[in-house]
Amino acid sequence: MAAFAxxxxxxxxxxxxxxxxxxxxxxxxxxxxxxxxxxxVTGDEALTRQVAHFTFQPDPEPQEYGQxxxxxxxxxxxxxxxxxxxxxxxxxxxxxDVAFGGVFRCxxxxxxxxxxxxxxxTPLCEQGIVGFGIGIAVTGATAIxxxxxxxxxxxxxxxxxxxxxxxxYRSGDLFNCGSLTIRAPWGCVxxxxxxxxxxxxxxxxxxxxxxxxxxxxPFQAKGxxxxxxxxxxxxxxxxxxxxYRAAVEQVPLEPYNIPLxxxxxxxxxxxxxxxxxxxxxHVIREVASMAQEKLxxxxxxxxxxxxxxxxxxxxxxxxxxxxxxxxxxxxPLTGGFASEISSTVQIFFPYKxxxxxxxxxxxxxxxxxxxxITIQSA
Amino acid sequence: xxxxxxxxSRVLSRAAQKPASRVLVASCNxxxxxxxxxxxxxxxxxxxxxxxxxxxxREDGLKYYRMMLTVRRMELKADQLYKQKFIRGFCHLCDGQxxxxxxxxxxxxPTDHVITSxxxxxxCYTRGLSVRSILAELTGRRGGCAKGKGGSMHxxxxxxxGGNGIVGAQGPLGAGIALACKYKGNEEICLTLYGxxxxxxxxxxxxxxxxxxxxxxxxxxxxxxxxxxxxxxKRAAASTDYYKRGHFLPGLRVDGMDVLxxxxxTKFAADYCRSGKGSIVMELQTYRYHGHSMSDPGIxxxxxxxxxxxxxxxxxxxxxxxxxxxSNLATIEELKGxxxxxxxxxxxxxxxxTTDPEPPLEELGHHIYCDxxxxxxxxxxxxxxxxxxx
Numbered sequence: 001m002a003a004f005a006x007x008x009x010x011x012x013x014x015x016x017x018x019x020x021x022x023x024x025x026x027x028x029x030x031x032x033x034x035x036x037x038x039x040x041v042t043g044d045e046a047l048t049r050q051v052a053h054f055t056f057q058p059d060p061e062p063q064e065y066g067q068x069x070x071x072x073x074x075x076x077x078x079x080x081x082x083x084x085x086x087x088x089x090x091x092x093x094x095x096x097d098v099a100f101g102g103v104f105r106c107x108x109x110x111x112x113x114x115x116x117x118x119x120x121x122t123p124l125c126e127q128g129i130v131g132f133g134i135g136i137a138v139t140g141a142t143a144i145x146x147x148x149x150x151x152x153x154x155x156x157x158x159x160x161x162x163x164x165x166x167x168x169y170r171s172g173d174l175f176n177c178g179s180l181t182i183r184a185p186w187g188c189v190x191x192x193x194x195x196x197x198x199x200x201x202x203x204x205x206x207x208x209x210x211x212x213x214x215x216x217x218p219f220q221a222k223g224x225x226x227x228x229x230x231x232x233x234x235x236x237x238x239x240x241x242x243x244y245r246a247a248v249e250q251v252p253l254e255p256y257n258i259p260l261x262x263x264x265x266x267x268x269x270x271x272x273x274x275x276x277x278x279x280x281x282h283v284i285r286e287v288a289s290m291a292q293e294k295l296x297x298x299x300x301x302x303x304x305x306x307x308x309x310x311x312x313x314x315x316x317x318x319x320x321x322x323x324x325x326x327x328x329x330x331x332p333l334t335g336g337f338a339s340e341i342s343s344t345v346q347i348f349f350p351y352k353x354x355x356x357x358x359x360x361x362x363x364x365x366x367x368x369x370x371x372x373i374t375i376q377s378a
Numbered sequence: 379x380x381x382x383x384x385x386x387s388r389v390l391s392r393a394a395q396k397p398a399s400r401v402l403v404a405s406c407n408x409x410x411x412x413x414x415x416x417x418x419x420x421x422x423x424x425x426x427x428x429x430x431x432x433x434x435x436r437e438d439g440l441k442y443y444r445m446m447l448t449v450r451r452m453e454l455k456a457d458q459l460y461k462q463k464f465i466r467g468f469c470h471l472c473d474g475q476x477x478x479x480x481x482x483x484x485x486x487x488p489t490d491h492v493i494t495s496x497x498x499x500x501x502c503y504t505r506g507l508s509v510r511s512i513l514a515e516l517t518g519r520r521g522g523c524a525k526g527k528g529g530s531m532h533x534x535x536x537x538x539x540g541g542n543g544i545v546g547a548q549g550p551l552g553a554g555i556a557l558a559c560k561y562k563g564n565e566e567i568c569l570t571l572y573g574x575x576x577x578x579x580x581x582x583x584x585x586x587x588x589x590x591x592x593x594x595x596x597x598x599x600x601x602x603x604x605x606x607x608x609x610x611x612k613r614a615a616a617s618t619d620y621y622k623r624g625h626f627l628p629g630l631r632v633d634g635m636d637v638l639x640x641x642x643x644t645k646f647a648a649d650y651c652r653s654g655k656g657s658i659v660m661e662l663q664t665y666r667y668h669g670h671s672m673s674d675p676g677i678x679x680x681x682x683x684x685x686x687x688x689x690x691x692x693x694x695x696x697x698x699x700x701x702x703x704x705s706n707l708a709t710i711e712e713l714k715g716x717x718x719x720x721x722x723x724x725x726x727x728x729x730x731x732t733t734d735p736e737p738p739l740e741e742l743g744h745h746i747y748c749d750x751x752x753x754x755x756x757x758x759x760x761x762x763x764x765x766x767x768x
Contacts, residue, residue, distance in 0.1 A: 096607075096609070097607060097608055097609060100608065100678070100679070103607075121609055121613060121614070123575075123578035123606075123609075123614045123615065124545060124546070124575040124576060124578050124579055124606055124614065125578050125579050125580060127580055128578075128580065151543075151544075152544065154544075155546075155579075155580070155581070191466045191467040191468070192467065192468075193467050193468070193529055193531075193543075194532075194543060195531070195543035195544060196468065333756050333757075333758065333759065333760075334756055
């Protein structure tokens, strides 16, 4: 993979910003415009802010779960939480500012419906929130903790990694905090800068004992969140904050589960496998259609959904079929989860040197469409 | 006809000259200074507190007035620029809390150190950043104090360590800066500010413990503006007496809307630290007129009447102005003159902030690491690399 990358780099000449072709034109036009300008843009479009350019692609209306309603991501989350609190009398929701509905309106109306002893605010203390949640979960009650932004989860990192993840193991299955679910808004939103844009899934992927899930749409979010809450392991559920309002879909009103650790092949293809999660799935879908249209390449698109434990079977089966793999994510490249996926896949396949120009072009489409990553993952 | 016009013009010009001569005569009547009574501070673990009277010279009064007005106008201009989408991202304004930043600066030396969290524009200005560099940083331009890469929450200058996004994280940092001051033996102190929300973070308690244990010259200042984002202090803290929350550290509670109270309390706290007695906690009772940030209207968790009430009764600029005018330290006209000058300064700065170019793309990777020769960091894929110059 590394050699392939180096050769491809030389062939494309994209070694450094400001050296060739497409980037040259953008030199000296300033940080924002330079990064956010696709190649074919004209003068006026260049002036408009094109932050986080992607188009949410809704899935078709699900038929098997009963009546559906048009919901965006935060409404789907509210619906999932509503279903949980109704079904499970021990379930409690807590976090900073959740009582009035939360900063992203994910908990609107729940306090009025279920009472202030079940939906309550905590003071400003992430370590305390998660530690407290572990304590609730250990007694058997269902704890749904909210960390206001994934960027703030680091004070709670010790509690998650050292306490929550290892409880069952160190007590020999006598105790566990499986009924703990931590929810956090995740990913870049365009104006979040350092502390409202981070994607920390890779930090947690390094820790056995917890599950990490990232949905791509409202329908997926509700099903996956309900699965996380009912799962008997502590789960971290990252919600792509840019999709809270942007993603609108038909979502069933009744509770339903989408299984964890099962990746989904959204689009079948034969030439290359594209893997992504969260918002990036929509970018990858657009890339797949661009590749088909402009290069005649048939892409297989996989939404990984669960980062830990991840579905190796689906990804490997797909790579057997296509022979090529491209993983794209928002988090920084070095040590990002893509490195885990690519190194695992390479264990099972002999190393193949690929000079495919089309693959490099596809990579360029990814870069073009989600230029905002450049800022976040440097 | 011409004679009549000439006569009329003579009368009018005489009338126009009168106010000027009146001002000239009146300036001789300004007092040089005046003594004011200030509110007694609540004390914890201290026998004596700051004095209850203070002397304000005319010169200092005008300086504080100008500084507070500059901070106020700068924040309002930032509000305007944000709504015009020149400023993006997160912007936390501190209008209403001007007395805190100006009073703190008045009580310490320029060689002392200050660290705070994200509601920092006022302190940035009082610590020495120009309005131009602050507004240019907000709009993300080259002329900004962090070269356009920091934004609202990350502005720095010598002896001012920002500007921190994660609340509470600056507590242990401030204790560390105080340790450095003690180690270097230069009688400098560190003011470590945090809000009423951050007061509930574990890190603050850790910082208090370290500072007390090692007798660090650190003044922990809790800017209590009654709301941690949208949560009122009563619903977030078991004890809202933030000045007592240092337990083993002495504390004082100060009226944060009166610049003279803040000044006297800061001087007292600074002397306490400089004399080697250790750390001290200060609670400034203040208020912010805007919401938590620009995306918060600020009235869903408090009433409009409450905000207007505070503006009417406790506005720090109004309090200082009344004091100065009533004790003949300045006239209303003179203060209005300052207002006009400050407005002009802010307008110039705003024009600079909206016309300065943005930082060049080559600087994207700079200052990630410090390395000589320049270090290369990866971009979004294996072929893109950025130079990290430092």
